[in-house]
Amino acid sequence: MGKVIVVTSGKGGVGKTTSTAALGxxxxxxxxxxxxxxxxxxxxxxxLVMGAERRVVYDLxxxxxxxxxxxQALIRDKRLQTLYLLPASQTxxxxxxxxxxxxxxxxxxxxxxxxxxxxxxxxxxxxxxxxMRHADIAIVVTNPEVSSVRDSDRIIxxxxxxxxxxxxxxxxxxxLLLTRYDPARAERGDMLKVDDVLEIxxxxxxxxxxESMDVLRASNVGAPVTLSDDRSAPALAYxxxxxxLNGETIPVTVPGEKRGFFGKFFGRKAA
Amino acid sequence: MSxxxxxxxxxxxxxxxxxxxxxxxxxxxxxxxxxxxxxxxxEILAVIAKHMQIDSDKVNVTMERGLQMSTLAxxxxxxxxxxxxxxxxx
Numbered sequence: 195m196g197k198v199i200v201v202t203s204g205k206g207g208v209g210k211t212t213s214t215a216a217l218g219x220x221x222x223x224x225x226x227x228x229x230x231x232x233x234x235x236x237x238x239x240x241x242l243v244m245g246a247e248r249r250v251v252y253d254l255x256x257x258x259x260x261x262x263x264x265x266q267a268l269i270r271d272k273r274l275q276t277l278y279l280l281p282a283s284q285t286x287x288x289x290x291x292x293x294x295x296x297x298x299x300x301x302x303x304x305x306x307x308x309x310x311x312x313x314x315x316x317x318x319x320x321x322x323x324x325x326m327r328h329a330d331i332a333i334v335v336t337n338p339e340v341s342s343v344r345d346s347d348r349i350i351x352x353x354x355x356x357x358x359x360x361x362x363x364x365x366x367x368x369x370l371l372l373t374r375y376d377p378a379r380a381e382r383g384d385m386l387k388v389d390d391v392l393e394i395x396x397x398x399x400x401x402x403x404x405e406s407m408d409v410l411r412a413s414n415v416g417a418p419v420t421l422s423d424d425r426s427a428p429a430l431a432y433x434x435x436x437x438x439l440n441g442e443t444i445p446v447t448v449p450g451e452k453r454g455f456f457g458k459f460f461g462r463k464a465a
Numbered sequence: 466m467s468x469x470x471x472x473x474x475x476x477x478x479x480x481x482x483x484x485x486x487x488x489x490x491x492x493x494x495x496x497x498x499x500x501x502x503x504x505x506x507x508e509i510l511a512v513i514a515k516h517m518q519i520d521s522d523k524v525n526v527t528m529e530r531g532l533q534m535s536t537l538a539x540x541x542x543x544x545x546x547x548x549x550x551x552x553x554x555x
Contacts, residue, residue, distance in 0.1 A: 340481050347489050383476025390482045394489060 196227075196307045198300060199439070200329035201371075202353075204345030206316030208337045209373035212409055212419065214313040215243045216429070217333070219418035220436035222277035226308040229268065231299075232282035233325035234315035235291055241281045244271065245416025255283035258295030264302055273421055278307070288321045300328045309439075318352060326357050331367045331439070333400060337374045338386040346370075346395055369400035371435065376405045377448055388448060399446055401435030403428050491530050509539050517543060 201214045211234075218230040232240035235255060241247045246269050252262035257280075264280075271277035280303070283290065303310045314325035326332060332353045336346040350368060359366045372391060379385040392399055403409075408426035412419035420429045420436075434444050506526045513519055523542035529535060 340485055343485055383478045386478050386481050394485050
């Protein structure tokens, strides 16, 4: 039986889709069988970030409504044999997602994959609540910025009340993925620091993804950043996060902490 | 702390941190009864209206949230003849 992860945030534009693609690819690169599921019905984008936009025939809504079989809708990644995508519908609206239909699809995927990663839409409405509904693990994607932190706090509340796990009285496993982190600005005191966000949200840290050009470059060419440039700083951070999901204990490093000659002598005292 | 810091702009991250702590403490506590302020305002105004005629446009309700304590301020402008008018109407 595979594990179901929801990648969620409340706020839009913080990096849910990027992180879903990068973590999905990283886990598949480690040999696991992975499916990434786009729940953003009406505004799908995971297909584009994964570079599979021209291969979409059937989608999640087709499967839920019985117009297509699950195996027909799944798109296998061209670069990674064990990575699959289940796209969202672009033409229908989110009302086509029914709780029963979603449950059926997730149950089937769970049987056939090691990891089922659900990319949640922004907001707290139907699409978002259905994406988190059957999750075992939640990854809360947050930017070090006030509105993102506030929305994440709201989402954490929903994860603890509106999911199947919560309704059974179990504890939802939640992890913080801090994205677009700029260590230089945090050091200058103009961006919330990792510890600030951790203290406010008080959930364990899965990883820190540095703000980087490589992320945009990867989405430009339609490849998860862990595939397009596997030596880049964000890719390395996603690989570490994927290993932590697999239960490994690796210390979290703050990206950009390594200092030059001058910084070694004078850098640390600024805090 | 570098000596040059004295000449640069003050940092903004501590303000972000503090504002979030205050806000979230309240949002977490009031999840479910976010209507509280509205209810309080309506009931307070109903009590005042029992004794004098007030113009609803001249009522100002403000809420100030702090980490330890919050204040609800109800500012009601009472016209000179408010009580008289009420008595006449009765």
